[in-house]
Amino acid sequence: GAGVSQSPRYKVAKRGQDVALRCDPISGHVSLFWYQQALGQGPEFLTYFQNEAQLDKSGLPSDRFFAERPEGSVSTLKIQRTQQEDSAVYLCASSSQGTNYGYTFGSGTRLTVV
Amino acid sequence: AQSVTQLGSHVSVSEGALVLLRCNYSSSVPPYLFWYVQYPNQGLQLLLKYTTGATLVKGINGFEAEFKKSETSFHLTKPSAHMSDAAEYFCAVSDSGANSKLTFGKGITLSVRP
Numbered sequence: 001g002a003g004v005s006q007s008p009r010y011k012v013a014k015r016g017q018d019v020a021l022r023c024d025p026i027s028g029h030v031s032l033f034w035y036q037q038a039l040g041q042g043p044e045f046l047t048y049f050q051n052e053a054q055l056d057k058s059g060l061p062s063d064r065f066f067a068e069r070p071e072g073s074v075s076t077l078k079i080q081r082t083q084q085e086d087s088a089v090y091l092c093a094s095s096s097q098g099t100n101y102g103y104t105f106g107s108g109t110r111l112t113v114v
Numbered sequence: 115a116q117s118v119t120q121l122g123s124h125v126s127v128s129e130g131a132l133v134l135l136r137c138n139y140s141s142s143v144p145p146y147l148f149w150y151v152q153y154p155n156q157g158l159q160l161l162l163k164y165t166t167g168a169t170l171v172k173g174i175n176g177f178e179a180e181f182k183k184s185e186t187s188f189h190l191t192k193p194s195a196h197m198s199d200a201a202e203y204f205c206a207v208s209d210s211g212a213n214s215k216l217t218f219g220k221g222i223t224l225s226v227r228p
Contacts, residue, residue, distance in 0.1 A: 004157070033215070042118075042204050042218030043158070056215065091157060102148065105157035 002026075004106035006092050012112045013082045021077045021109045025094030032075050033103065034067055035091040043091055049075060082113045116141045116207045120219035128227045133192040135222050137179075137205030140186065147188040148206040148216065149179055158204065164188065175199070200226045 005024040013019050025032050031050055035043035036059075045059040051072035060067070064082075069075040079086055089110045095103035117140045127133055139145055146165050150158040162173025169181040179190045188205060202223050206216040 040123075040220070042206075042220050043216075044218070045215045048215060093157075102160050102163055105150075105159070107155070107157045 004092055004094050004104050006090075006106040006109050008109060009107065010110050010112075012114060015083060015113055016081050017113075018078065018080045019082055019111065021079075021090050021111070023075045023077070023092030023094075023106060025073065025075070025092070026104060027073075029094035029096055029104075030072075031095045031103065032069060033093045034075070034077050035093065036061075037089040037091055037108070039088070046077070046090075079111075082111075084113050087111055087113045116145070116209055116217045118205050118207050118217055118219035120205055120222050122222060123220065124223045124225065126225040126227060127195045129197055130194050133177075133190070133195045133199065133224065135190040135203050135205075135224065137188045137190065137219060138186055139188060139205070139207045141207055141209050143209045146208040146210075146214075147179075147181060148208070149173065149177070149188075149190050150204045150206060150218075152202045152204065152221075154201075161190070161203075195224075195226045197226050197228065200224055 007022045033048050034046040037043040047067045048056040049069045064080045066078045089108040091108045093103040093105045119138045148163045149161040151161050152158050161177050162171045164171050164181045172178045177192045202221045204218050204221045206218045208214045208216050
């Protein structure tokens with residue numbers, strides 16, 4: 001596609017519910033990043049994929065957070081047993097390996113845990 | 115470890131006035147520096163970046179920024195504000211290249227008065 005697509009745009013989850021957030025990167029982009037943006041804050045790094053390999057997951061806040069990119073294209077961020085502090089906008093970004101351009105962000109998924 | 119400081123959370127200027135948004139960074143290696151803009155309910159859009167070379171960087175929409183190593187600063191400026199510049203602006207730093215993990219500041223909301 002022309003840009004990075006994220007779905008759903010909005011998600012309301014009851015505390016304790018599991019959620020799955022989807023990211024469709026730009027076709028052919030090797031690198032894929034997930035960031036978490038709490039209200040009034042800058043985005044914070046969660047995890048990074050190069051193709052299907054998860055090379056850095058140092059930003060995942062707990063073992064309730066899990067990300068995958070099984071075929072090196074679409075990625076899913078899963079949050080188990082959601083808690084109120086998980087409420088945030090989850091941003092996905094992708095880039096071409098070997099370019100100096102920087103990466104392209106999607107519009108994000110706004111997760112509200114009630 | 116890297117960090118970014120954006121002093122103040124809100125800047126208000128009159129239409130046609132100079133825009134100055136401040137950013138100071140901390141990095142143990144030569145940094146890559148970025149400014150992103152975020153409009154309501156949208157993802158982040160790259161305004162400009164500094165990687166190597168010329169320290170005065172020009173970006174989109176008439177914005178520019180100057181990398182000053184001695185001051186560890188990368189302030190964003192625009193000579194004449196336009197109403198459409200009202201948005202949130204984030205400064206970010208990476209120590210590993212333009213396609214690597216970014217550390218963001220908390221952001222500054224720019225308001226433009228008619």
